[in-house]
Amino acid sequence: MSLKTLTKPWAATSYGFLDASAKREMRRKILKAIAVPGCQMPYASREVPMARGWGTGGLQVTLTLVNPRSVVKVIDQGADDGVNAASIRRFISRVSQAEETWDTLAASIVQSRHRIPEETMTKDQILVLQVPNPEPLRGVEPNISIARQMHADADYGKLWLTLYEQLVKAGRIMQGAAYPSLVNGRHVMTPSPIPRWDVPKLNMARHLTILSAGREKRLFAVPPHTRVEPLVFSDRPYLVEDHARLVCERSGIAGYFMNEIPQDDGSSTFEVSDSNLGIKAIRASEGAPAEIGETWYRNGKFAQ
Amino acid sequence: MAYVATRGGERAIDQAERLFREDLGTIDAERVETIRTAMPYLVDRVMGEASFYSEELAALALAQTGGELSEAVLVLRAWRTTQPRIGIAATVQQEQLLTQRRISAAFKDIPGGQILGPTLDYSHRVLATDVLEGTPFVPPAVEPADTAAPAQQPSLAAWQRQLGLVAPLPEAAAAGAEIPDLTREPLLFPASRAHRLQSLARAETGGVLALGYAAMRGYGNAHPTVNELRLAEAEVMVRHPSGTPFSAGRIRVSQAEVTAKREYLDLGFAATFGWNEIKVIASATLDLNSAAAPVGSPVHEEFYLYHTESVEASGFCIHFKLPHYVTFQSALDAMRDAKAKKQTAAANLVAEREEEPVA
Numbered sequence: 133m134s135l136k137t138l139t140k141p142w143a144a145t146s147y148g149f150l151d152a153s154a155k156r157e158m159r160r161k162i163l164k165a166i167a168v169p170g171c172q173m174p175y176a177s178r179e180v181p182m183a184r185g186w187g188t189g190g191l192q193v194t195l196t197l198v199n200p201r202s203v204v205k206v207i208d209q210g211a212d213d214g215v216n217a218a219s220i221r222r223f224i225s226r227v228s229q230a231e232e233t234w235d236t237l238a239a240s241i242v243q244s245r246h247r248i249p250e251e252t253m254t255k256d257q258i259l260v261l262q263v264p265n266p267e268p269l270r271g272v273e274p275n276i277s278i279a280r281q282m283h284a285d286a287d288y289g290k291l292w293l294t295l296y297e298q299l300v301k302a303g304r305i306m307q308g309a310a311y312p313s314l315v316n317g318r319h320v321m322t323p324s325p326i327p328r329w330d331v332p333k334l335n336m337a338r339h340l341t342i343l344s345a346g347r348e349k350r351l352f353a354v355p356p357h358t359r360v361e362p363l364v365f366s367d368r369p370y371l372v373e374d375h376a377r378l379v380c381e382r383s384g385i386a387g388y389f390m391n392e393i394p395q396d397d398g399s400s401t402f403e404v405s406d407s408n409l410g411i412k413a414i415r416a417s418e419g420a421p422a423e424i425g426e427t428w429y430r431n432g433k434f435a436q
Numbered sequence: 437m438a439y440v441a442t443r444g445g446e447r448a449i450d451q452a453e454r455l456f457r458e459d460l461g462t463i464d465a466e467r468v469e470t471i472r473t474a475m476p477y478l479v480d481r482v483m484g485e486a487s488f489y490s491e492e493l494a495a496l497a498l499a500q501t502g503g504e505l506s507e508a509v510l511v512l513r514a515w516r517t518t519q520p521r522i523g524i525a526a527t528v529q530q531e532q533l534l535t536q537r538r539i540s541a542a543f544k545d546i547p548g549g550q551i552l553g554p555t556l557d558y559s560h561r562v563l564a565t566d567v568l569e570g571t572p573f574v575p576p577a578v579e580p581a582d583t584a585a586p587a588q589q590p591s592l593a594a595w596q597r598q599l600g601l602v603a604p605l606p607e608a609a610a611a612g613a614e615i616p617d618l619t620r621e622p623l624l625f626p627a628s629r630a631h632r633l634q635s636l637a638r639a640e641t642g643g644v645l646a647l648g649y650a651a652m653r654g655y656g657n658a659h660p661t662v663n664e665l666r667l668a669e670a671e672v673m674v675r676h677p678s679g680t681p682f683s684a685g686r687i688r689v690s691q692a693e694v695t696a697k698r699e700y701l702d703l704g705f706a707a708t709f710g711w712n713e714i715k716v717i718a719s720a721t722l723d724l725n726s727a728a729a730p731v732g733s734p735v736h737e738e739f740y741l742y743h744t745e746s747v748e749a750s751g752f753c754i755h756f757k758l759p760h761y762v763t764f765q766s767a768l769d770a771m772r773d774a775k776a777k778k779q780t781a782a783a784n785l786v787a788e789r790e791e792e793p794v795a
Contacts, residue, residue: 175622
């Protein structure tokens, strides 16, 4: 037996870029986050070869979960070929030899910024959401130490008050994306800046969701079959974006979250935000084989 | 496949990076070496903010980013984080530093003496335009002093402590592996002193200057006097597995101690890799102001530590270039609905009024 047989050949970085001690910390923090749904867990958050605020939190989670048999989908604003999504996906596959995909159904890990795919995710899939600001209380309490104490006391009065103020001033709750939601009846979390359309997809989902903010060094999780309830008043129902009747100009499908495309004549057209769903619909219409999976929304209505 | 062809993000990012790299041209070892030797203070700044001491790699980082400082620091930190920690060096002791510059503004003279060392402080800041006319600038030779300054200098604070001017040191300080490592643990608040000083050591120079300057101008509660400022070289003493301590080399370090008078002379402290006086004076001022800082003020540790983190701050700043059309769409939806609701309400109000009998 020689030293050579006992060691691996030299490599510039470890498998999956992060070294073993970083991955161990991530695994421990992920397990902790799963154990206390919606509660933010601080982690060291190593630098990765990407700028902070560009998905480094999601990336560290994915790099920890990934293995050579993984199939990874990365989207930004719902699109697989968004420039940053492309950059992240290429990095992940380069350092892990994982397979890349655009198909939600084929993915074992979906890393996303600002969207949850429209096709229903299953128990064998993990959704990794990139989070810019993990603190739902930031708007009412910028100091992290005080906000932490408020979470400990389940003191969400100020948050309720801002929602109430919006109701009084504007006639409706004005929160756009990142709608604050109560997880497992205990911790209020930000679901990351996904549209309101996507928040119901987290409630009692079959898949595990890990939300990670690299710059702010916090991660939290929604385990499968966990309640995620947007904060609403009992007499004012939760309103998702009014997209149910919009039709995608390119693919012709309707009943999903859309991107608005302003036109020269002052009008707007729409295209489906989940870009690969649009591609599948186009292929199907051209007679090519394209399997569109079960979707969370059917005919523009959330179907639980 | 028309849908895919019109998007083509992957090709776009490839070519955009090529454009940037093409402008910088070929990078070879010679260019890196030129940067390293010609710009030691820039290299120092990058090493300090990256908390990674390697002149060669810092110069390489500068070369391949074209001197885009935030990018250079990021690329160096991303390299650093992949490196194993194979040992922990002995704590650097102030009086063992090979001190090249040491000044105190608190006293006319101090035990060990004021040593100006290399500085531009008293130079006239005039551009040497002759260089561009073909006359190289050749620095005049330094005339050695009759007696060389001692390589090592006592600590001024230790002398002040003996006289009871400075509060006694806390019980035995943590050493070796007991010292928490900010690069392997999250920064939590209230921060341990080790975390605060480590965070300041890798803070962005411009960031600590802005907030430190705010404190100096009056947004802080303590006005700093430079008790002792040092530019020095420190031996990195590590232990061989056989047990023998040895020096793994010397690194340039800066340290600043600033003071304000309360019950004792309060000391604020900062140190960093490389020679960077502005950074350590500003950082030490923030440290000095922390104790009595109101929550949310720029001199409160949570405020200044978060907002002077160079990689985090610069990354978040540039992330606003990323598409945000989903969140924008979501907000637009709420706005339009609120507007429609208001118009309906106004119309109803008009209708109600019209129904009222005119007196």
